[in-house]
Amino acid sequence: MPLKWVFYWKPNPGTTVNSQILAEVSQCAEAINGIKDGRWKVNLTYYKPIFRDQAAVSEIPRDFIGMSLPERPNKFYFTLKNHRIVVEADLSIQNIMEKLQSYRSRVTLVFEGVQYKLGDFQLRVGKVVPSHQETLRGIVMEVEYLPISSMEKSRQIMDDFTGIWQETLAKRSLPGQFVCTEPNFSEFGLADNYTPQHTAVQYATVMADLIASAQSVTSVRN
Amino acid sequence: MQYQPLPVSSPPPSGESRTAEAPPMQVALAMDRLSQAARLIADIRIGADSLLEALFMASQPHQSTKPLQFFAKEDASMRQHLQDLRSVGKQLEESGVINESLRARSNSWGLHMPLVCPDGAVVAYAWKRQLAGQAGASAVDRARLAFKAFTDQKRRFFPHLEDGVNGQSSESVSKRRRVSVSHEDDATDYRTLSDVLSQLEKEAPNVKVFTYDRLDWLKRAALLPASSNENPMEVVKEQSLLSLNRLGCDTVGAVSTTEVAIVELLFPSVFRAIVSLHPAGSTDPDAVAFFSPDEGGSYVHARGRSVHNVFRHITDHAAMALQYFLGFKTHTALYSTLLWICSYQTLFTEICSECGRLLSMDKQSAVLLPPVHRLYKNISVSSSKDQHPHLPSFQAYHPGCYSEETKPL
Numbered sequence: 286m287p288l289k290w291v292f293y294w295k296p297n298p299g300t301t302v303n304s305q306i307l308a309e310v311s312q313c314a315e316a317i318n319g320i321k322d323g324r325w326k327v328n329l330t331y332y333k334p335i336f337r338d339q340a341a342v343s344e345i346p347r348d349f350i351g352m353s354l355p356e357r358p359n360k361f362y363f364t365l366k367n368h369r370i371v372v373e374a375d376l377s378i379q380n381i382m383e384k385l386q387s388y389r390s391r392v393t394l395v396f397e398g399v400q401y402k403l404g405d406f407q408l409r410v411g412k413v414v415p416s417h418q419e420t421l422r423g424i425v426m427e428v429e430y431l432p433i434s435s436m437e438k439s440r441q442i443m444d445d446f447t448g449i450w451q452e453t454l455a456k457r458s459l460p461g462q463f464v465c466t467e468p469n470f471s472e473f474g475l476a477d478n479y480t481p482q483h484t485a486v487q488y489a490t491v492m493a494d495l496i497a498s499a500q501s502v503t504s505v506r507n
Numbered sequence: 508m509q510y511q512p513l514p515v516s517s518p519p520p521s522g523e524s525r526t527a528e529a530p531p532m533q534v535a536l537a538m539d540r541l542s543q544a545a546r547l548i549a550d551i552r553i554g555a556d557s558l559l560e561a562l563f564m565a566s567q568p569h570q571s572t573k574p575l576q577f578f579a580k581e582d583a584s585m586r587q588h589l590q591d592l593r594s595v596g597k598q599l600e601e602s603g604v605i606n607e608s609l610r611a612r613s614n615s616w617g618l619h620m621p622l623v624c625p626d627g628a629v630v631a632y633a634w635k636r637q638l639a640g641q642a643g644a645s646a647v648d649r650a651r652l653a654f655k656a657f658t659d660q661k662r663r664f665f666p667h668l669e670d671g672v673n674g675q676s677s678e679s680v681s682k683r684r685r686v687s688v689s690h691e692d693d694a695t696d697y698r699t700l701s702d703v704l705s706q707l708e709k710e711a712p713n714v715k716v717f718t719y720d721r722l723d724w725l726k727r728a729a730l731l732p733a734s735s736n737e738n739p740m741e742v743v744k745e746q747s748l749l750s751l752n753r754l755g756c757d758t759v760g761a762v763s764t765t766e767v768a769i770v771e772l773l774f775p776s777v778f779r780a781i782v783s784l785h786p787a788g789s790t791d792p793d794a795v796a797f798f799s800p801d802e803g804g805s806y807v808h809a810r811g812r813s814v815h816n817v818f819r820h821i822t823d824h825a826a827m828a829l830q831y832f833l834g835f836k837t838h839t840a841l842y843s844t845l846l847w848i849c850s851y852q853t854l855f856t857e858i859c860s861e862c863g864r865l866l867s868m869d870k871q872s873a874v875l876l877p878p879v880h881r882l883y884k885n886i887s888v889s890s891s892k893d894q895h896p897h898l899p900s901f902q903a904y905h906p907g908c909y910s911e912e913t914k915p916l
Contacts, residue, residue: 287801318873404816404874432799432815433855435776442855442877445866449875477776 286356287407287431288439288479290447291487293495294424296461306459307424310410311399313453319401325409325427326397328353328416329488332382333391349388350489351379354481362485366493369472371482394492396425405431406446413495423495426463434479436470466490537602540595547592554585667786700767700790703842711849715773720787724769724808731803769809772845774852776800778818780825782844783809790841795829795848797821816872820879820906821851828883843883850881850901861908870907878903 294310296302315321329352334345348366353376361379363372382388398411406428413423428446433439451462468490470476475483528536561578661668704716719727768787772780779800785793794809797818806812813819828847832840858865859878866875881901 317868317875404872404876406875432801432813432817433776434801438776438855441865445864446875449866 286434286479286481287429288434288436288443289407289427289429289484289487290443290465290467291484291491292426292428292463292465293413293491294426294461295464295494295498300460302421302423302461304412304421306461307398307410307412307421309457309459310424310426310454313450313457314401314403314408314410317403317449317453319403319408322400322402322407324397325355325400325411326395327355327411327488328393328395329492330393331391332388334388335386348489348493350492352485352488354484356484357481360481362481364485364489366486366489369474371473371475371486371489373482394422396488398425407431422499425491436477436479436483464494466494533602537599540599540602544592544595544599547588547595550588551585551592554581554588557581558585667789667791698790700770700784700788700841703790703845704770706842707845707849710846711852713774713852714849715775717771717773718767719769719771720766721768724771724781725805728803728807729805731807732801770845772848773800774849777852777854778821779807780848780851781807781809781811782841782848784841792829792833792841792844795822795825795844797825797851816874817854817876817879820869820872820876821854824880824906828881831883847881847883847901850903853903854879857903859905859908860902861904864905867905867908869905876905878905878908880904880906880909 294302294306329350332349332351334349346365346367349363350366351361351363353361357373359376361374361376363374364370393416394413395416396411396413398409400407400409402408409427409429411425412421413425414421428443428450430439430442430446433442447463447465454462468486470483470486473482473486475486558578558581561574561581564574564577567574700718704718707714708716766787768784770782770784772782777800779798779802781796781798782792783794785791796807796809796811796813798807798811798813799815799818802813802815812822825848829840829844832843832847836843855877856865857878859867865877867878868874869876881903883901
C-alpha cells in the first residue's frame with residue numbers, strides 16, 4: 286500500500302495548540318492546490334488489563350494501544366511500543382476482549398479531520414480529542430504518496446514535500462511546527478514495504494510524543 | 508406439337524477465329540449457346556414425353572401403324588435434338604463454360620464466363636452487366652475481386668504486416684525484414700529481440716525484464732496486485748506461482764522470439780513499464796506505458812494509463828520519445844526506447860537539471876511532480892563494439908523547466 290508519514294503538531298514552548306491553528310493548516314493545504322476529498326477518522330484506545338491476581342500488576346505494560354484504521358475497516362491493530370510489538374487482528378477482537386473481561390479501555394482518543402488530494406499526494410489533517418469530549422489535545426497530519434510503497438525509495442520525495450509544506454506554513458507565522466519522528470520499523474519486525482502495521486506504529490509513536498510534550502508542559506507550569 | 512428448330516444465330520467459330528474474338532464476343536456466343544442448349548434440353552424432355560405417349564398408344568389394342576409412325580418420327584427428332592445438344596455442349600465446353608478453362612486463361616478482360624454448376628444452375632448474372640459494358644460480376648465475385656485487390660495493395664505497401672492466413676509466410680516475411688535491416692546497419696547488434704534484451708541487461712543491471720505474448724500479458728496484468736490488496740503474502744504466492752509456470756520462458760535466451768509481443772521492464776518499488784511490439788516477434792515498438800509497481804488490473808497494458816499523475820505524465824512524454832526513436836533512430840528504436848525507459852530508475856531521486864529540485868509544482872496540471880521528463884533527442888546509443896560503452900545520459904527535467912529554444916529536448 287502507499288506509504289505515509291504521520292506528523293504531529295509541536296507547539297512552541299509556552300504555547301498550546303488551538304483550533305485556529307487547525308484552520309490555518311487547512312487553508313495551507315488548499316493553497317498548494319489541495320482538493321477536499323472527504324473526512325477521515327482513527328480511534329485509538331489505551332487498554333488496561335483487568336486483574337484477578339494483584340501480584341502481576343507491576344509487569345503489565347502501560348502502553349498497550351489498540352486502534353482502528355480507515356484503510357482497513359475490518360481490522361484492528363495493537364501495539365506494545367516498549368516491547369516493539371505490533372499485531373493485526375480482526376475487528377471482532379474488541380468484542381472478544383469484552384466478553385473475556387480481560388482488558389478494558391482506559392482512555393480513547395479520536396483523530397478526525399478532512400483529507401485533501403494534492404496530485405499524487407494525499408494529506409490528512411485532523412484534531413486529537415478524547416472521545417465524547419471537545420477539548421483539543423493536539424493536531425495530527427498524515428502525508429501519503431500514492432505511487433510508491435517503499436519507505437526507502439520515497440524518502441527523498443517525502444523530504445522534499447515536507448520542505449515545501451513547512452515553507453508554505455512558515456508564511457503564516459504559526460506558533461509551532463509539524464514534527465515527524467520516524468520510528469525504527471525494523472525493530473518492530475516491519476519491512477521496507479509499507480503496511481497498515483507501519484501506520485499503527487507511527488500512531489503509537491505520535492501518542493508517546495504527544496503525551497511526553499504534554500507532560501513537559503505541565504511540569505514547566507508546575 | 509410442332510417444334511421448329513431455331514437456326515443457330517452464328518456459325519460455330521473455328522479454333523483460330525475463336526482466339527481472335529474479343530472476350531465480350533466470346534461471352535455473347537457462350538450465352539447464345541447456353542440458351543440454345545436450354546431449348547434443346549426442353550425439346551428433349553418434350554420428345555421423351557412424346558415417345559412415352561407413342562408407346563402407350565402402341566399398347567392400346569386397336570391401333571395399327573399410327574403409333575409406330577409417331578414413334579419413328581419422335582425417335583428421329585429426339586436423336587436430332589440429342590445430336591444438336593452434343594454439338595452445342597462441345598462448343599460450350601471448348602469455350603470454357605462447362606469447365607473453368609477460360610477462367611484460367613489470361614486476357615479475359617476480367618470478364619467471367621457463365622458457369623454451369625454440376626447441379627445445373629447457371630451462374631449467369633454477370634453476363635448482362637458484362638455485355639452492357641459494366642464492370643460487373645456477381646456479388647460473390649465482386650467481393651472476391653475487391654479482397655484480392657486489397658490484399659495485393661496491402662502486400663505492396665505494408666509488407667511487414669502478416670497475411671494472417673499462413674503462419675509460415677508471416678515468419679518468413681519477418682525474417683526477411685530482419686536480415687535486410689542487418690545489411691543496412693552493420694554497426695549495431697540490435698537485430699533481434701534477444702540481442703536487444705541481452706545488451707540492455709548489461710547496461711542497466713537493476714532492471715527486471717520479462718517478455719510475453721499478448722494473451723499471457725493480459726492474464727498477468729489481471730493477476731497483478733492492486734494497491735488496495737489486503738494480504739501482500741497471498742499476492743507474493745500468486746506471483747511466484749505464475750513465475751513458476753513460466754519457468755524457462757523468462758530468460759532472454761530461451762524466449763521464443765517469434766511470439767513475443769510485450770516487454771515488461773520492472774524496477775522494483777519504482778515503476779513498471781510495458782512496451783508493445785508490433786508485429787509480434789519483431790523489434791518494432793509501437794506503444795509504451797508506465798505504471799506504479801503496485802498497480803494491477805486489466806488496464807495495465809502498453810496503451811493503458813496509470814491512475815497516478817506522475818506516471819501519466821511519463822507515459823505522455825514516452826509517446827513522443829517513441830515517435831522520435833522510430834523516426835530518427837529506426838534501426839535501434841527498440842534498444843533506444845528500452846535504454847531511455849531505464850533512465851527512469853532515478854525517477855524519485857534525481858533532481859531536475861534546470862531548477863535543481865526534486866518536487867516542483869507543475870503549472871499545467873497543478874500537481875507536485877518529480878522530474879518526469881528525460882532528454883531523448885541527440886543521444887547516441889553506443890554499440891557493443893565500442894571500446895568504452897557507456898550509458899548515455901538522459902537528463903531529467905520537470906515539464907516546465909526547459910525551453911525548446913535554448914535546450915533542445
